[in-house]
Amino acid sequence: MDLVVRAARAVTPAGEGPVTLGVEDGRIAVVAPGFVDLPGVRVMALGEDEVLLPGLVDTHVHVNDPGRAEWEGFETATRAAAAGGVTTIVDMPLNSLPPTVEVAALAVKRAVAEGRVHVDVGFWGGAVPGNEGALRALHDEGVFGFKCFLLHSGVDEFPPLDPAGLESAMRELASFGAQLIVHAEDSDAIDAAPDPHGERYADFLSSRPRGAENLAIAHVIETARRTGARAHVLHLSSSDALRQIAGARRDGVALSVETCPHYLSFVAEEIRDGATQFKCCPPIREARNRELLWQGLADGVIETVVSDHSPCTPELKRFDTGDFGLAWGGISSLQLGLPAVWTQARQRGFTLSDVVSWMAANPAAQVGMRHKGRLEPGCDADFCVFAPDETFVVEVAKLAHRNPVSAYDQRPLAGVVRGTWLRGEPVTGGEPRGRLLRRGDC
Template sequence: MDLVVRAARAVTAEGEVPATVGVDGGRIVAVEPGGARLSGDRVVDLGDDVVLLPGLVDTHVHVNDPGRAEWEGFETATRAAAAGGVTTIVDMPLNSLPPTVDVAALEVKRKAAAGRVHVDVGFWGGAIPGNAGELRGLHEAGVFGFKCFLLHSGVDEFPPLDPAGLDEALRELSSFGALMIVHAEDAHEIDEAPEPHGGRYVDFLRSRPRQAENLAISHVIDAARRNDARAHILHLSSSDALPLIASARREGLALTAETCPHYLSFVAEEIRDGATQFKCCPPIREAANRELLWQGLADGVIDTIVSDHSPCTPELKRFDSGDFGEAWGGISSLQLGLPAIWTQARQRGFALTDVVRWMAEHPAAQAGMRRKGHLAAGYDADFCVFAPDEAFVVDVAKLKHRNPVSAYDRRPLAGVVRSTWLRGTEITGDEPRGALLTRGEC
């Protein structure tokens, strides 16, 4: 074998156990009990203070490249991912220019990424008004599914689908079994809500009411039912919608849901006025809502935790005015998702096996990746070496993503990623070794 990793603690199908992992040709070929006598060209013995995890899979990342690479970019995004134990990301079809709404745009994006990625990268396609005829071609070109908005996306080149457009897109996707992932906030409810102006977070929160999420999710459920389609709810922040999702799944609908570290870490009551680094859409809500989201994870109603890493340049956050109405909405967190979640999860009695399920196994399965997310024979040798009992304070200036902006700045977190490995090779950030993934081939 090329590599043998001996871990006193590893998260495998057996739980958190001692394990010896054998790697050959970039794949895991054996997972044996601790102390097993496997030999390899290189043997790595991990200390008792770290846990060997499968590399995390983050299916909700805005790289913004090409076109808005000053916001992020493939090199910086994938370095940040690797620093956070993430070995696979799937890039959103916006806010790049052009958006990934046809095969030609997908090729532009793939060329922008080629030779520049430090982790494996896949791509979502986009569903917008008028591009239903492009969806099958994008599917055949290897995108992992399709994203749509039900209200203005924040960028004019990626307009939302109205109810008829959602039905049309879902009918088309159902014909070849593709997945629709939905930013679910209702445009009318948002239009009727108070306009967000000024620096008070409470005013911004009122501008994105829970009912906008709840109503949009009910519309998605109805449309998925009518069209016998697969659907996924992005970045769930309203705990009110959990019974709707649970009911739809009991009915047998192919519906999944994700939430994000910021909804599970922060609470509205603690966000200072003018702290626009916390602005995201849908918004961070109250403490009681956060606890219900954690319960949704425990109950299995929420399937995955992903970053929704949506960075921008510092000036777009409008720190000069602190105006939530004018600031760009998005949390930069790609590097910090694992410690952020572990900090909160362990306080609530969850184990690293739960975190791996939410942040590696289930995201890989939701995207249809057959060789990612597990420490098991036949899977890619993607590893995160994690020290769960070590702590640190976030210094935004030391993060690997492009711009020094994050809601986690100066926040103490538990758990440090010691190293990240892609197909049996440690990621150093010096040489890009990531691959561009195609659905059905990973």
């Protein structure tokens, strides 16, 4: 074997226990229960306080490169991913210039990323008004699916789909089996809500009501039902929608849903006025809502937890005014998702196997990555070494992403990533060895 790893604790599809893992040519060749005599060129034995986990798969990352690389870039984003145990990301099609809404734009993005990524990177395409004819070509070029908004996206170059546009896009995608991932907030409900401007978090929360999510998700469900398309609800924050999501699945609608570490960690009651580092859309809601999202994970209604890493420069967060209406909405958390989720999960009786399902195996399955997210023979030898009982306090200036802004600053968390491996080689942050992925090839 090129590499042999001996771990007293490892999370595999069979559960948690001791394993001996062998790697050949960048793939996992052997996962043997217990400690067995397996010769290797390199042998690594984990410490008693360490657990071997598959590399996480984060399918919701805004890299913003090219065009807004001062917000984030491929080098810094993928370093942050590796520091957090994430070995594969899928980049969102907006906030970069040009947005990934045609093949030429995808080529530009790939050219910018080539040779600069420290983990593997795939790409989403975008579904916007007028680009229906470009969707099949993007699909054939290997994007993992298509993102749309049902209200203003925050950037003018990525406009939303109206109801007719949503149906048309879903029918087109259904014709070749692609999935549509949806930022589901209803524009009319948002327009009718109170003005979001000002320092009070309660006012901002009122400007993005649960009903806006619930209405939009209902519309996505019914459109998917009519068209037969695969739909995925992004960053669920309203627990009210869980019942209708579960019902749609029982009816046979091809629907999946994700939530994010910030919705599982923070609560509206504890967000200070003017603390715009907590602004995201849809918003962080009340404590009772958070607990119902955790119940949605326990029930299997929510299958995946991904970062929605949406960074920006400090100026765009408008710390000078603390105005939630003016501040950019997005939380930088790519490096912190695993400890943030684990900190909350273990308090509620969940296991590391649960966390691995939500953050590695299930996201990989959602986008069709057959060789990612599992410690299993035939999979890429992507893994991280995690110390679940070690604690730390987040210092935002020490994070690897580009700008020192994060809602997690000064927050104590449990679980430290001590190392990350990509195809059996340690990710050091030096020479970039990540690959650009195409749907069907991974």
